[in-house]
Every structure is written in C-alpha cells, then in structure tokens.
Amino acid sequence: MNTTTIPTSEFKERIRKFQANIKKEGLDACLVHATESDMAFVRYLSEYWPVFETAAVFVPAQGEAILLVGPESDLYASQRSFFKNIEKLIEYRESAEPDAPGMSFITYKDLLEKYDLQHIRKLGIVGWAITPLPVYTSLKEQLPNVEIVKADMTLWPLRFVKSENELACMRKAYQISELAVEAILNEIKPGMTELQVIGIAQREIYKHGGEYEGHSLYCFCGESTNNAISRPGHNTIVENEVIQLNIGARVSGYSSSVGLPFSIGPLPERKRRLIEFGLEAHKKTIGMIAAGKPAGQVVNDYENWVKNQGFGQYLLYGPCHAIGMMEVERPWMESTSEYLLQKNMTFQIDTFFYDKDFGLRWENGVIVKDGGVEMMSSKFMKYIEL
Known part of the structure; x- marks a missing residue:
C-alpha cells in the first residue's frame, strides 16, 4: 500500500520560495486557484484538494498564507491541510450556486483587514485560466484600489x-x-x-x-x-x-x-x-x-x-x-x-x-x-x- 507522501516541511518550503518570487516580481500578494479537476496549484501549497467547490490560497509577500474554501469545506479543509488560517468565502461555492442561508462568510475586504494586509496594492492571480468569474468580479468590486495581474509564472517554475x-x-x-x-x-x-x-x-x-x-x-x-x-x-x-x-x-x-x-x-x-x-x-x-x-x-x-x-x-x-x-x-x-x-x-x-x-x-x-x-x-x- 502507498506510504509515499510529501512532508509538511516541504510544503512550507514551497511557500517560502513562492513568497521570494512574489517579492521579486514586485507584487504584494498572490491569489492561487484550484478546481476539483485541476487542483494542482492549491494542493502544491497546502495539500488541500477541493471537492465540488473551488478553492484558493492567499499568499502575501510576507506573512502567513491563508486557505480559502467554500461553504461546505471548512471542516474538511482543516482535516486535510496543515494550514491554521482557513477562511470561508461564498465565491468558492459549487457551480449550482446555493444561497447557503444561515451561514457566515468573509469578503476579500474583510480578509485584508483581518490579517492586516490593507497595504496590498498589486495582486497576482495564479491559475489565471481556471479562476472563477465570481472571484474576479468580487475582487474588482471589493478591492477597487488593487491592481490585478496574471502571475502564473511566479509559481509554475517551482514545479518544473x-x-x-x-x-x-x-x-x-x-x-x-x-x-x-x-x-x-x-x-x-x-x-x-x-x-x-x-x-x-x-x-x-x-x-x-x-x-x-x-x-x-x-x-x-x-x-x-x-x-x-x-x-x-x-x-x-x-x-x-x-x-x-x-x-x-x-x-x-x-x-x-x-x-x-x-x-x-x-x-x-x-x-x-x-x-x-x-x-x-x-x-x-x-x-x-x-x-x-x-x-x-x-x-x-x-x-x-x-x-x-x-x-x-x-x-x-x-x-x-x-x-x-x-x-x-x-x-x-x-x-x-x-x-x-x-x-x-x-x-x-x-x-x-x-x-x-x-x-x-x-x-x-x-x-x-x-x-x-x-x-x-x-x-x-x-x-x-x-
């Protein structure tokens, strides 16, 4: 049976190398996306693999990374990933778009305030081709002073x-x-x-x-x-x-x-x-x-x-x-x-x-x-x- 795994120390080293690339490119942070079928970027950083819903990792140029999940996945994510910072956003719900009445979510604006990241002015998107449109529109609406750029090549070379x-x-x-x-x-x-x-x-x-x-x-x-x-x-x-x-x-x-x-x-x-x-x-x-x-x-x-x-x-x-x-x-x-x-x-x-x-x-x-x-x-x- 399989006992072959990636240790937590290697995931943390990946994040450190990624942050070095973020700084090198003059970005303040990157938002890294995944779907159930194309989970690679998020799993590469967090070991988390979304089911039905989508997911992201918010990685500031300096500080701790944050795993972003949809309405149903917070407990699953806490068991699957080593991340201690896990937040639930409506933008990562499944494509049937449930209203999720009675559930609470944070926004991207809340996220920056909670983690003292209000200084962010240039945000790179990694996984550009699979980033959900609701994510992109919410970023534009909630963070109007933040420039959004394609930044796949800040992370891709680490996987080569x-x-x-x-x-x-x-x-x-x-x-x-x-x-x-x-x-x-x-x-x-x-x-x-x-x-x-x-x-x-x-x-x-x-x-x-x-x-x-x-x-x-x-x-x-x-x-x-x-x-x-x-x-x-x-x-x-x-x-x-x-x-x-x-x-x-x-x-x-x-x-x-x-x-x-x-x-x-x-x-x-x-x-x-x-x-x-x-x-x-x-x-x-x-x-x-x-x-x-x-x-x-x-x-x-x-x-x-x-x-x-x-x-x-x-x-x-x-x-x-x-x-x-x-x-x-x-x-x-x-x-x-x-x-x-x-x-x-x-x-x-x-x-x-x-x-x-x-x-x-x-x-x-x-x-x-x-x-x-x-x-x-x-x-x-x-x-x-x-």
Whole structure:
C-alpha cells in the first residue's frame, strides 16, 4: 500500500520560495486557484484538494498564507491541510450556486483587514485560466484600489524540477499504473466494452494504494483510437483491431500514465507497421533527452527524423509534455520552447500517430538526468499481440 507522501516541511518550503518570487516580481500578494479537476496549484501549497467547490490560497509577500474554501469545506479543509488560517468565502461555492442561508462568510475586504494586509496594492492571480468569474468580479468590486495581474509564472517554475519526495510519489504512481495495465492484458476479452476494461484498471489502482486516477483513463478499440483526446464508451472490444490503453494512477497528488497499443489476434500489416514505427519513434525520443539540452532542439530533431523516415503525414504533435501533479502540465516541449532541460524535470514521452481509421499512442514517464533519463515506466514498451 502507498506510504509515499510529501512532508509538511516541504510544503512550507514551497511557500517560502513562492513568497521570494512574489517579492521579486514586485507584487504584494498572490491569489492561487484550484478546481476539483485541476487542483494542482492549491494542493502544491497546502495539500488541500477541493471537492465540488473551488478553492484558493492567499499568499502575501510576507506573512502567513491563508486557505480559502467554500461553504461546505471548512471542516474538511482543516482535516486535510496543515494550514491554521482557513477562511470561508461564498465565491468558492459549487457551480449550482446555493444561497447557503444561515451561514457566515468573509469578503476579500474583510480578509485584508483581518490579517492586516490593507497595504496590498498589486495582486497576482495564479491559475489565471481556471479562476472563477465570481472571484474576479468580487475582487474588482471589493478591492477597487488593487491592481490585478496574471502571475502564473511566479509559481509554475517551482514545479518544473521535482524534489526527491515528489519523484518517490511519481515512481509509485507509475508502478501502480503498470500493475493496472498488466491486469487488463490478463483479463481483457472480445465482447467487453471499453468501460468494462477501464473498470479493471480502477480496481487495481485502488487495490494497490493509488488515491485516484491520474487522468481520464483511456481504452479505445478500432476507429476511435485515432482520437487525440477522448473518453471510453460502450464500444466493444473486437479481435484483429487496434486497442489503445492509457492508464494512470495518482499517488499523494502526483499523476502517471502508461500508454500502449496492442491487439487480440494479428493486425493488418499497414496498422502493425505504424504501431512498430511509433515504438521506434518513442525510443528515439527517449534517447534525445538529457539535462542541458535545449527543449526546442529535441522537438525539431524528432519531427525532422519522423519526416525523413517517411511518416510525417501521420504526425499530429509530439514528442513530450511535463507531468507531475497534472498528467499534462508545463513546460510543454514544443518547437518554440527556449528553455534548457534540467536534472529532475519529469516528462511524458507522448508518441502519437494517426491515420484515417485508427491511431496509436506510446506513452511512458521519464526523469531527466545528466547524460540521459531514468525511466519511470518501461515494462510495456513492446508490441503485444494477445
């Protein structure tokens, strides 16, 4: 079972580093947001993970941080997080917008007064893309003299390079994901629905200590495998067709994903050849990654190699994105990327090719190291024909 966690001392160190960045950017404070599905920023600072409602952490440039929750979550938050400062605001209620009669809340204006923060004049928003509109409008109405700016990059870089505790959580998550894939390969049969196959994975994730799925789990059979993003449904598993799995467990907030195409019975040569080339491209990408290498160079070298091999027409994107508290998070690895790869950055090698009637994705996690990578998953880097 999972005993891998992030200690309270590391959360507190994250807040100290974040406050240093807040000061460096000339901000007086930052308001950090999360939803149930995209909880990463708030959980990264507080260990709190909202359910139904949204949440935020108010972090002044100097002083103690404050966890902000909705009407139903104050007791849950006090049990889940190490924060002693927890406040309830109506703006973080669930999307059904209950009136919550008889309950009391503070406002943002009250918050600044209670914690002696009336000096704040420039407030950064972290999680800009997921900040609820009621939050933004209330800030503008209640704090008219405070300038509000996008400030995601005050916090994002702290998540790029993983600590040893974070890496331990991720290794465990990948281990559980591989156990779930193994169970699927042992139990899958023609006639099962895609959803029934995913049920096998969910059973194994919780059985082995995962706290949740790392992402929407994929099982597709046939034509729907050419979807870059999708969900499983009632489509049935058939023989002699491409079956795509992407299975990820979450451990102490950290996600994973193991992806592979396979079949029950032989495939037509056209389909098998693209799958085999995809695996070759997957391994090629892994060999390109090392600390100190420009991220954009990896992408350009990969895309040029794919085209030179005669498979450019099947390429949608690639070859990597970061992984951590979210299965897809910054930094992306794109042709426009200008950063250097650093030791203990974590990436998904995400190799996706598609044709008109099928597609495939090979996906495994790596830790960037000097001179190469550490694989967090590699057990299923082979073509499997059951």
